[in-house]
Amino acid sequence: MKAGTSPAITRLAGGGYEVAFQAHSGSLWSVGADNHGDWSQGMMAGTSPAIAALPGGGYEMAFQPTPGTSSPSGRQKTRTGAWG
Secondary structure, X not given: OOOOXXXXXXXXXXXXXXXXXXXXXXXXXXXXXXXXXXXXXXEOOOOXXXXXEOOOOOEEEEOOEOOOOOOXXXXXXXXXXXXX
């Protein structure tokens, strides 16, 4: 996890949890029941992602992307499925 940032955690509807964080590389990562890993999305230095479970399963993450990337500000990533 990158210094000066904080992880976000959510309990998934189907059980288990998912954690989102800015890795030391500056990239968005998530680990837990889904265990996705690196999303290959650069994050603005010093920012932390948010994560929320979806009632029907899966989760959404919001983050501030690195300036000048193709990711629009406030972009959300969604994963659905049954994990845990």
